[in-house]
Amino acid sequence: MNTVRGARERARIEVTAAIKDEARRRLAAEGAAKLSLRAVARELGMVSSALYRYFPSRDDLLTALIIDAYDSLGAAAEEADAHALAAGAPPRARWIAVCESVRTWALRHPHEYALVYGSPVPGYSAPADTIGPASRVGNVLIGVVRAAYEGRGLALPPLPPALGPEADRMTADFAEGLPPAVVPALVAAWAQLAGLVSFELFGQFKGVVEERSAFFAHAAGQLAHGVGLPAV
Amino acid sequence: MNTVRGARERARIEVTAAIKDEARRRLAAEGAAKLSLRAVARELGMVSSALYRYFPSRDDLLTALIIDAYDSLGAAAEEADAHALAAGAPPRARWIAVCESVRTWALRHPHEYALVYGSPVPGYSAPADTIGPASRVGNVLIGVVRAAYEGRGLALPPLPPALGPEADRMTADFAEGLPPAVVPALVAAWAQLAGLVSFELFGQFKGVVEERSAFFAHAAGQLAHGVGLPAV
DNA sequence: ACCAAAGCAAGAGCAGTGCTCTCGAAGTTG
């Protein structure tokens, strides 16, 4: 692998990266709604039609940015967890560290966060390529809970009987080895985490929450409690 | 009031309403990103420039739709709570009923929900006119918790000392009469509720949660627990 | 080493957009 296939292929990779970089820059500056292919091309010194050799449409460019954003966020979460783990943190502290890393990443890349967890852009349905990167954060959270479970430090949340089969299916599909009762709570906590971050990022806390960091830390702790990682 | 001020004024009101109606229709059909002033005007048999007599810009039209959406959602939540209250439901059941009503409204008006709780559209900062309607759902939730508190049915969640002053400020600002410890939990629950609905609506649960209704009901119950409305 | 095939940038062009300006017709008010 990594074979040097010639100038052409190398140029294509570089140009593709340059386009994505410039697009990300304009995304950060003006938001997804105003991201224009022509402006990106102009900034790169090429003509707009040339850009279509690399991305067949504006939505394809956005999809590429979405995948990169998922990957970047996923990497941040994984790194935060690895750090906490290396520091000997117990599962609850790891959980909170991951939540904080998601929030920090979102505050640093607001438009990219909006791209992945905000309203989907056009008619649009997420291409299959996105589901892999999209699940990285979820997998980190699953890993933390699994560690708690294997360390006998997991308090099982209640599960209504009506949700039993669904919990079993979820567990088999993407959380093998965990007790089914915790899986719905875990998925809910993931969505709730996104809700907290989105509200802060999208201005819904304006005039409501002022001490955002302290508030978030508290909420992340409550989230941990909800999935069975009680304080001390 | 309701004085008939002449044909002109009446026409203005009717045309404004017609524009919003048509815009809402196109919003539901194609989403906010593709909502075009010209298309709305065309559908109404008027020329695009005439529309600017009623809304000075596209964003102003969107803002009007946002306010209406907040009001519609708020009314749905208030009605759901009133129904539950009239049926003699205890606070916990009222809480869940309100959560369900938000989800139901969102599923019925996905694009309008995305407009208010999704990523903000342009460069954007929410105009002041939106904050009133925006808080109606929150006020309903506050009312439910207040009823529980006054009925001695509220279990106070823990509050870290670091968040004490902020909790006091929040309580004084928009939740007077409630014990400060519950207010941050309440705000967090509100954001988390939006996270649950957004994830379902924006396709984040695709391949993850199948029994969406049962899952949501469970999560809403957990949310109730988190704000101090325990089961039975 | 040559030459056809493929990849590429550029330009023109289409249909559509938000928004501005001007002009004449209509309604409102003294």
Added chain:
DNA sequence: CAACTTCGAGAGCACTGCTCTTGCTTTGGT
């Protein structure tokens, strides 16, 4: 009735995503 305001229509500007055609450059097989 006259002065004034409001409105719809049309033309026009700068911009968008996207397509198509035209030549040039790189590539890969003979």
